[in-house]
Amino acid sequence: MSETNNELLAALESADQIKVGDVVTGEVVAIDNDNQAVIGLHTGEEGVVPAREYSDDRNINLADELKVGDTVEAVVINNVTSDKEGVAYLLSKKRLDARKAWENLNFAEGDTVDAKVVNAVRGGLVVTVEGVRGFVPASMVAERFVSDLNQFKNKDIKAQVIEIDPAKSRLILSRKAVIAQEHAEKIAEVFGKLSVGEVVEGTVARLADFGAFIDLGGVDGLVHVSEISYDRVKNPADVLSRGEKVNVKILALDEEKGRISLSIKATQPGPWDKVAEEAPAGTVLEGTVKRVKDFGAFVEIFPGIEGLIHVSQISHKRVENPADVLKSGDKVKVQVLDVKPAEERISLSMKALEEKPAHEEEDNDGRASRADIAAYNQQDDESGATLGDIFGDKL
Incomplete structure (x- = not known):
């Protein structure tokens, strides 16, 4: 054989040689018992595409996807030694599809895309996005920690695209970023419809020791435990x-912080509403x-309702210090002098139920003394007392 012929044969052999990374096309010649597709190549050799290199679906059965004679395009990922005569290459359709997808990306960082969770x-x-394999870190799955990602x-x-590097x-991606953006849009929408003082219907979304979160249509407001009921509530779940x-x-709206303060008890008749009646x-x-x-x-005359017996209404006898006559826990009979539900005040008298002495001592010819007036001016605001409470029948 001449030198020219030897060079020609070497060139032909080199042209036909398959290398790792090459894209090859062949026909399915068999689906073996290991769930692998055996592909006949143009060189007369065979390659094999395992199920794991055909699709991300771990449960895929290649016999359901392919039949003998089908054409398959794949990338060579390795040279293999096989017991099967003629099988020389490990091929991957999945990786070729991913390579093509990377070459044809039509989204960029910051875009929101649809992703399929595969594992x-x-x-x-x-996840996969338009054929490209991606990853959502656990910290970017949701606004709160998710203990079970299998859901x-x-x-x-x-999800929002956070980083793209085709070379690697x-x-x-971040699902949390999309949720935060949607939440901000929902807050703006809901806040535009609500106003302080308005009564609306909501759904109990979550319960905590300090209160209940109420869903108002995509945005949660908080009912503090003190605003659940007029009765004392230790645990909202009760x-x-x-x-x-x-x-x-609605008690308060803070759109900047996305906070809504709510009250359930404010929608219910309060204990003071029936006191006057x-x-x-x-x-x-x-x-x-x-x-x-x-x-x-x-x-306390009703559950949660307290009235004041002013010192001047304890007895017809002069009382310098109420603690000399009364102590916490004493049961007493009282007469209602005045009721002011709007101010949540009620004035009581024990003296009114006692027989008035024939010669009751009075200051300043029956008028209130300056000492009484000074006592009134200096009294604690929580007393809720009126002039009538202090001076009684002296007025």
Whole structure:
């Protein structure tokens, strides 16, 4: 054989040689028992595409996807030694598809894309976006920590592109960023519809020791534990349940911080609403002394309702210090002198139920003394006392 012929044969052999990274096309000649597609190549050799290199679907059965005679395009990822005669190359259709997808990207960093979750791993979610494999770190899955990422497997999610590096086939996305953006838009929409003082219906979304979060249509407002009921509530879960429909009154709106303060008890009749009806002036009641002050004593006459017996209304006898006559826990009979539901004040008298002495001592010919006036001016605001409370019949 001449030197020219040898060079020609060497060139032909070189042209036909398949290298790692080459894209090859061949026909399916068999689907073996290992769930692999055997591909006949133009060189007369064979390559094999395992199921894991055909698709990200771990449960795929190649016999359902391919049949003998089908054409498959794949990339050579390795030379292999096989017991099967003629099988010389490990091929991957999945990696070729990914390469083409990277070459034809039509999104950029900052874009929001649709992603398919193919797997959940310890560090986050493995997804595909238009054929490109990407990753959502666990810290970027949601606004709050997610303990079980498996709940997202095989689901479609929206995520924001955080980083793209085709050279490293690196695609990082954030679902949390999309949620935050949608939440901000929802807040603006909801705040535009609400106003302070308005009563609206909501759904109990979450319960905490300090209160309940109420869903107002995509945005949560907080009912503090003190605003759940007029009765004392130790644990919100004792009186509310998740998913329950409730009416709430809007107490405050802070769009900048996205906070809405709500009240359930403000939508309900308060204990003071019935006081004027059930205990008008002149009514005689029995109550319990709760607190004793220098200016008088507070007596609970209904659950959560306290009235003031001013020092001047304790007895016809002069009382210098209410603590000399009354103590916390004492049961006493009182007469209602005055009721002011709007101010949540009620004035009581023990003296009115006693027989008036024939010669009751009075200062300044029956008029209120300066000492009484000074006592009134210096009294604690919590007394809720009126001039009538202090001076009684002296006025």
